[in-house]
Amino acid sequence: MSTEFDNVFEDLQWRNAIAEATPGANEILAREKVTCYIGFDPTAQSLHIGNMVPIMGLVRMQQHGHTPIAIVGGGTGMIGDPSGRSEERPLLTPDQINENVQGIQRQLESFLDFSEESSNRAVVVNNADWLSKVSLIEFLRDTGKHFSVNTMLSRESVRSRMDRDTGISFTEFSYQLLQAYDFLRLFEERNCTFQMGGSDQWGNILGGIDLIRRVHGGTAASQDQQDLSRLEAADLPAHAMAYPLITTSTGEKFGKSIGGAPTLDPEQTSPYRLYQFFFNVTDPDAVPYLKLFTMLKREQIEGLEESVQTAPREREAQQTLAAEVTRMVHGDRGLEEAKRVTKALFSNDLRTLSARELRGALTEASHGMVRPVDLSGGITLASAVTVNGGGMISSTSELRRLVDQGAVKINGQVETDPLRQLTDEDFIDRQVMVVQRGKKSHDLIWLEPDAR
């Protein structure tokens, strides 16, 4: 695969995907093909869109001929990264972690090229493979000896916790050693000389390079890691770069909109919702996201950039962004589904669709709350809509408020009476009812099949 950029570094730089880099990293990447890695925390069952940045980082590395390794932190996950946390993390059970590791591993596999024929095929490794096997004594002697507690204490993630009375446990304090050790192992076993990560991980990443340097010699072995940036490229046995943490143009944490960050798991976040998430991105965010989240070429993106300027109404950039991401995550079928549902929901002719079509389109759509309802005992709209909780409307009071504000539509018709009795007339084809809250949220309710 070829691109318009000479090397990954330039590519990533153009995409604003580089916040930090070790001195000389750009030359290395231009000159040789390296093996690089990024770590993924198994704190949840599924990756979410925030993880797209690192994933795309690996994808682009591979595209440019480098060999990507994804580490899932089955071992470090047992410890917990103190970065960005004001309190001690609850420890996950080994079972949970295992489950999460497997889920994440599966998801990663759909982005990277793992084929045997590939000369730079991707690898997924679990750091539990080695972390769970090192002996404590061995670790303290061989690795711990290279770390100065003074330096470790000065780490922002540690210091902020020391200042609070809750403090930090030895467990989390040790985290930085483990992460550094990962890099050392990959360096030794897989000739991996490059690490990428979020800029919040920069300290940990440098710790890894420093460890490698101390273990494998180098003239400046006694220097403090704080001074890494002053070293010449030649002194560094390994390199790294960090991507910036993404925020929206208004400074919010990325992905925090509608009900939390969309995940990459279709069970948790339907393709439709993922599509909608990106479709609704604001103008100033559209182009930066296109650069970060898609494989589109420079000229395509520049074309879209112009379209945001000249014809914002067309929302070409958002549409392309949404389509590209959805296809990458859920494939052509997922994208098709997302578009089909979008069309059904925003064309305002719900009544013309059949129950079958609606169910097909909506079951996995929007809030995904599909709930059966039994009419036989008589039921009000309010109780139908709020059954089981968990839907987009959580209480009768909330329904009333929304109805008062003219925000609720049933099958496309504005609703005025939250307490009216439902009849099977309210269900399209006497089967399904589409509840709409505001412009963008939908629920689907269907009649209990045998209660009709």
Add this chain to the structure above:
RNA sequence: GCAGGGGUUGGGGAGUGGUUAAACCCGGCAGACUGUAAAUCUGUUGCCUAUGGCUUCGCAGGUUCGAAUCCUGCCCCCUGCACCA
């Protein structure tokens, strides 16, 4: 351990006996405008079988016609001091 301060509705933060479901700000949600955008404006933001009722102000009791507001005990947090080192 001693002394002092404090725990209020998603967050911040008023309120120290009734007119307080609890000011105000932020956030959230919705409406208008628009482009399924941003900005702006408006409304709303405990629950219910709803011109009323119920449950909320760390927890448990108590005093009162009436408590978030007063008393008692407990839990948790912050600040000084002491102890430890």
